[in-house]
Amino acid sequence: MTPVNFIGWMYDIAREQSPHQDALGEILRRSAAAGYNAVGLYLEYRFAYPSAPWAAGPGCLTPEAVRQLQAGTGEQRGQAGVRIIPFLNTLGHLEGFIRSEGGQWLAEGAAGFGGVQMCATRPECAAFARDLVSDVLEVFDDEWVHLGGDETRQLGQCPRCAARVAQVGKGGLYGEYFGPLCRFVLERGRRPCLWGDMLLQHPQALDAIPRQTVIFDWQYFSRPRESTRVFRERGFDVVCCPSIQTYNASWCFLRASQANIDEHREDALAAGALGVLVTTWELCYFTNYASTWPLILAAGRRLAHGQDWAATVAAEGGEAYARAADILGNRIPATATLLAPGTWRRMRDNLVIRQNPFLLWRVWRTEACGAAGDAVLRLCDEADALLPDPEAPLRFAIDLHRVAVEWVRAAELAHRAYAAGDLTGAVDALSAGSGHLRRLRPALERVAGAGGSAADVARLERLVEKVDLARERICALPMGAGQRPAFEVLIEEAYVAGDQAAWACGSANAQRQGGGG
Numbered sequence: 001m002t003p004v005n006f007i008g009w010m011y012d013i014a015r016e017q018s019p020h021q022d023a024l025g026e027i028l029r030r031s032a033a034a035g036y037n038a039v040g041l042y043l044e045y046r047f048a049y050p051s052a053p054w055a056a057g058p059g060c061l062t063p064e065a066v067r068q069l070q071a072g073t074g075e076q077r078g079q080a081g082v083r084i085i086p087f088l089n090t091l092g093h094l095e096g097f098i099r100s101e102g103g104q105w106l107a108e109g110a111a112g113f114g115g116v117q118m119c120a121t122r123p124e125c126a127a128f129a130r131d132l133v134s135d136v137l138e139v140f141d142d143e144w145v146h147l148g149g150d151e152t153r154q155l156g157q158c159p160r161c162a163a164r165v166a167q168v169g170k171g172g173l174y175g176e177y178f179g180p181l182c183r184f185v186l187e188r189g190r191r192p193c194l195w196g197d198m199l200l201q202h203p204q205a206l207d208a209i210p211r212q213t214v215i216f217d218w219q220y221f222s223r224p225r226e227s228t229r230v231f232r233e234r235g236f237d238v239v240c241c242p243s244i245q246t247y248n249a250s251w252c253f254l255r256a257s258q259a260n261i262d263e264h265r266e267d268a269l270a271a272g273a274l275g276v277l278v279t280t281w282e283l284c285y286f287t288n289y290a291s292t293w294p295l296i297l298a299a300g301r302r303l304a305h306g307q308d309w310a311a312t313v314a315a316e317g318g319e320a321y322a323r324a325a326d327i328l329g330n331r332i333p334a335t336a337t338l339l340a341p342g343t344w345r346r347m348r349d350n351l352v353i354r355q356n357p358f359l360l361w362r363v364w365r366t367e368a369c370g371a372a373g374d375a376v377l378r379l380c381d382e383a384d385a386l387l388p389d390p391e392a393p394l395r396f397a398i399d400l401h402r403v404a405v406e407w408v409r410a411a412e413l414a415h416r417a418y419a420a421g422d423l424t425g426a427v428d429a430l431s432a433g434s435g436h437l438r439r440l441r442p443a444l445e446r447v448a449g450a451g452g453s454a455a456d457v458a459r460l461e462r463l464v465e466k467v468d469l470a471r472e473r474i475c476a477l478p479m480g481a482g483q484r485p486a487f488e489v490l491i492e493e494a495y496v497a498g499d500q501a502a503w504a505c506g507s508a509n510a511q512r513q514g515g516g517g
């Protein structure tokens with residue numbers, strides 16, 4: 001296999017990661033050893049920008065930490081001298097700024113605090129972005145600085161932007177915003193980079209983007225052949241970007257990720273792209289980097305040396321990891337429609353992300369209480385047996401699947417007891433259910449202690465609170481009453497004791513159904 005020239009991967013620090021200095025050094029060293037020649041640090045608001053001190057949260061990456069990393073050339077950055085490329089966002093995905101005190105003014109459009117995007121027209125917003133870029137140029141020494149620019153779906157929402165869009169279109173507005181920002185970078189002797197999605201949606205924006213800009217063409221669910229060709233024909237250098245599919249999975253869709261990476265390598269070579277950047281995203285919401293490192297490093301080996309996938313994963317994680325990863329990443333997703341590839345993390349979405357674990361009971365009760373649930377539990381046992389160390393990073397992903405099934409089964413028992421009028425039985429089943437959820441706590445604390453999401457520990461508490469609340473509500477029901485609220489009403493945020501028609505609960509549920517939950 002011919003290797004591509006640029007072989008990088010991107011670390012999503014923006015999603016609640018607080019990597020320790022020594023761990024970052026080790027990651028760079030191992031990345032270089034695996035065959036990577038670049039590591040991107042996706043920062044958003046998780047960098048201590050001197051120009052925006054009000055946005056620097058606990059554990060965010062500091063300029064000092066980056067300088068130390070860059071100073072550690074030889075050993076720390078690997079003999080190959082792996083590049084450290086800063087990835088910002090400078091228009092969309094500014095939610096961490098907008099939702100911090102002092103950053104509300106950035107928000108685009110009527111959504112305000114509820115939005116994720118900055119205004120593309122107000123000059124003070126462009127100045128804010130230039131300051132972030134200047135901060136990063138001051139600290140990072142790489143030639144490239146990535147300005148983000150993806151998923152700017154709110155273009156044209158505020159009256160000023162809407163007026164501009166009416167004249168020049170969304171692509172015109174996008175180009176008017178990013179053209180000058182790219183030139184700002186070029187004037188400082190560096191190369192700007194942008195994600196390709198909005199440029200593909202609004203090709204006229206390309207007219208305003210300087211040709212020296214590097215386009216990062218991300219195609220996670222298809223190959224980049226056609227899209228990369230569009231950019232190459234317009235004279236741009238391109239990096240093709242596959243993803244390791246953890247953000248959309250219960251743990252990872254392994255086979256799909258590997259196929260996606262292979263397709264990007266092939267198409268990058270065929271189109272004369274600079275290379276491949278393996279993206280990783282959102283390693284929070286009960287996922288983590290610790291269980292994913294061997295997959296990331298294996299992708300580097302594959303891209304650099306063309307080694308067989310199974311061999312690369314075993315080389316980085318060990319034989320037992322490779323076999324357990326096959327169970328978690330290939331076999332478990334095949335057991336249940338809720339866990340299948342293409343379903344967008346429905347298990348984690350309904351267990352943790354929406355902050356009410358009863359939602360998982362609602363969408364998964366039939367499968368989890370039946371043969372599919374049995375199959376998941378059997379595969380969890382098989383994977384556990386491969387990894388006898390209870391603190392092995394992959395054990396959390398196994399436990400998460402097991403707890404999900406056991407929690408849904410407990411909630412189902414509670415529902416059945418409640419329906420039969422056995423309120424004590426319902427309360428006992430819910431107590432068992434919250435016990436299952438609590439089992440996740442030690443591993444979540446370990447992940448947080450090692451630089452992963454600290455919010456996940458607090459998220460688990462919210463889940464347990466929801467179960468405790470349902471239990472209290474059952475205990476508070478009037479004794480001997482003929483009518484009881486439906487179980488589905490009791491578990492809603494909007495439940496009010498004595499409100500038999502429960503309009504608020506019903507409409508919350510209808511909204512959720514409409515939202516595709």
Ligand SMILES: [Zn+2]
Binds near residue numbers: 108120156162
């Ligand atoms: Zn605006």
